[in-house]
Amino acid sequence: MEVEMKVFNDPIHGHIALPELLVQFIDTPQFQRLRYIKQLGGAYFVFPGASHNRFEHSIGVGYLAGRLVQALHERQPELNITQRDMLCVQIAGLCHDLGHGPFSHMFDANFMKKAIPGSTWKHEEASICMLDHLIRQNNLENEMVAAGLVLPEDLVFIKELIDINAAQHQVENNGARDAEVNGDRRINKPFLYEIVSNKRNGIDVDKWDYFARDCSYLGMANNFDYNRLLKFARVCTVQEKKQICFRDKEKGNLYDFFYMRNCIHRRACQHRVVKIVEEMISEAFLQADGVIEIKGSEESTFRISTAKDDMEAYTKLTDVMFQKILYYPIPEENAQNIMNAQNILRNVMRHKFYMFAHETKPFCSKMSEEEITDQVVIFITERILINQDPLDVTKVIVQVVTMNYGMKVNNPIDGVNFYSKTNPNEAHLITREEVSLFLPNMFEEKLVRVYYKKIKGEEAEGPEEAEGPEEAEGPEEAEGPEEAEGPEEGERLRVLDDQIIIILKDYLEQWYQEKAMTFSYSLTIV
Known part of the structure; x- marks a missing residue:
């Protein structure tokens, strides 16, 4: 069956083609919401170019997921990668970030931990729930079936590709009905689970896109070439399990990949000013939490911190909350909370x-x-x-x-297997000494x-106010109308x-x- 495609002009990848079904996912309020969530959170207040959003990143990941699975299919027909498999992988890439909250990682890594102490909630869980909500609210089940997908099997598979732990947790909550629907894929095609979110070594198309995109908008050089890596990706059987491996001569390119991740985090994501900006925005959100209400399904209302429990409410929760708090009318109750929050956000706007x-x-x-x-x-x-x-x-x-x-204290290359030109079907690990002594x-x-x-x-x-008696007793300050007093106070x-x-x-x-x-x-x- 020929798949209808639509062409987008992406500033990073150029002209890209996506299946019509993916476009139907994109043209929904739940996906369009990502236009209003900054990819790098508070970094936009420090790096003027970091204006890109989760929207374009998600489209890029969907595109690259399609390229990688297509390359494996063409290079190794014996893998029996079907059109259904390829479409599921692309949808997973497209929808993997649906669950991000305001200012991306600031929401779950900072705000939520303080709003709900002990919370282990992560945005991947919301991505799974938002995907269900998106499909249900826009009646896409029929479109998915018309495109050749089989429900609910392929929907469960898509969720597993996004985050297998979150998907399996949802299946457990739903009962055993869907527990084994993808057992065959997990056994015969486990490499498909390494394309969008690679838990084994972290090499996935999510990072391929955000490395290129973040570097471009931050004005940083990107030393990693995903186009080259695409040409040398191959599935090999390692310890009786099929996994994506790479040509041995690509070990240097992969070290650049992991080094690039460190560079972006060091120079942008973990920048000391970026971190305090996000701390201040998070503090403002905490002050407003419980004051500002977000309408959800069936006329229910939620706080900022509980909107994640209702996807109708969560759809409305984006970076726009910053402006909503900033210009929120001062209520009779909890007035001080809103004034505190607004004062914090005004300081952020003024770079104070x-x-x-x-x-x-x-x-x-x-x-x-x-x-x-x-x-x-x-x-x-x-x-x-x-x-x-x-x-x-x-x-x-x-x-x-x-x-x-990317792999905590471990050498990330220790989780990557390489094949040689003379033996492309057998992969093995490479020691650090085989790469370089400069590692x-x-x-x-x-x-x-x-x-x-x-x-x-x-x-x-x-x-300082508590120490104020000295100031109150000082006659000099009581006589303070002289202009000379200003510089002394500043000093x-x-x-x-x-x-x-x-x-x-x-x-x-x-x-x-x-x-x-x-x-x-x-x-x-x-």
Whole structure:
């Protein structure tokens, strides 16, 4: 059956063709919602070019998923990749990010963890639910069947391709009815599960697109060439399981792939200003949570933090919430919460961010970010209270940033099998010595940053006010109409800012010297 295609002009991949069924998915309110969610979250407030959204990224992933599965089909007909398989893979690529919340990863990695302590919710779960909602609300079941898909089998398969853990969790909640519908694919075609979201080694088309797209919009060079890797992708049987492997001469290109991920995170996603921007936006959302209501299905209403439980409400939850909070009429109840949130967002708009104090040198640790954060907070709080420093301990912000090559502490190439030109059907691992002696010794590091909730050069609302008796008693300030008073006040605030930074920097360095080294580890090449 000939598949009708539609052509898009993408700024990254050029003119791309997508099946008509994918276009029907794109032309829905649930997918169009992605136009209003920034790909890099708060980075747009730091990098003026980072204006791209989840919408175009998702289209790019759907396209690349089709290219990879088509290449494998043409190169190895014996794999028996069907048109149904290819269409499912493309839909999974297209819909893999449907569940992202406002400002992308800021929502689940920052806001949700604080709004619902102990929450393990991730956007992949919402992607699965939103896909169901999209199909149901737009009556796409008949269109999917007309395109050759078999329901519910292929829909379950699409969800598994997006995130197999989230999909299986949903199946468990629905009962055993769909539990084994794709048993044959899991056994005979497990390589299809590595195209959109590769849990084995992280090499998937999601990253192929966002590397190219993020670098282009950030103004960074992208050293990874996915077009070349496409030509050398091949399915081999390794330990009785079929998996996507690559030609041995592509090992250098794949190291560039993993290094590129580290570069984007280091220079943009984990940029110290980006992180505090997202902290401030998240704080504003927390202040507004419970005040702003979002209408869901059957006239129900939800908070920002609970909208994920109803896809009708979640469809309305995008970056637009920033503007909604900023211009929300002050209510009679909870007025202070909204005013606090609006003040925070106005500071973000004016590029008045919380003060950055210091960050440690990189170190390696098997402790979680949460465990390290708790330890640093306790350490700094104790010293502030003991020394009676002019700081409000509730205004100290500690962030632990983890940088790696995508597979935590492991060498990512250890999860990749390579074939040779002379033996394309047999794949094997490659040792680091076979690649280069210049490879990193470690593949993950952490660092700790400390900020203070005060806008530099402005009067704080915290302990500075508590110390106010001196100011109230001072006759000089009571006589303050003279113009000369302005510079003196500005100098006082500058001294206070410098004092805060010096104190926090000193305490963080003390923690690093006394504590960080006790749980750090190192690797030595013999």
